Amino acid sequence: MYALDEPPRTQQTSAMREVQVEGVDRESLLVNWLNEILYLEQAHQLVTASII
DSSP: OHHHHOOOTTOOOOOOOOOOOOOSSHHHHHHHHHHHHHHHHHHHOOOOOOOO
8 A cells, every 4th residue: 555655756755644543453553554644645635655
């Protein structure tokens, strides 16, 4: 999924954003985290270059 959405390597990171999600187990935590990343990309036109 991210391989298709990766920005060109020439762009610099312009902002950092902390994401906090909750889940009742690991699977729901992962799904909630991925949903939050997708929401941020779509709603705010953000491109995720790296996740640390």
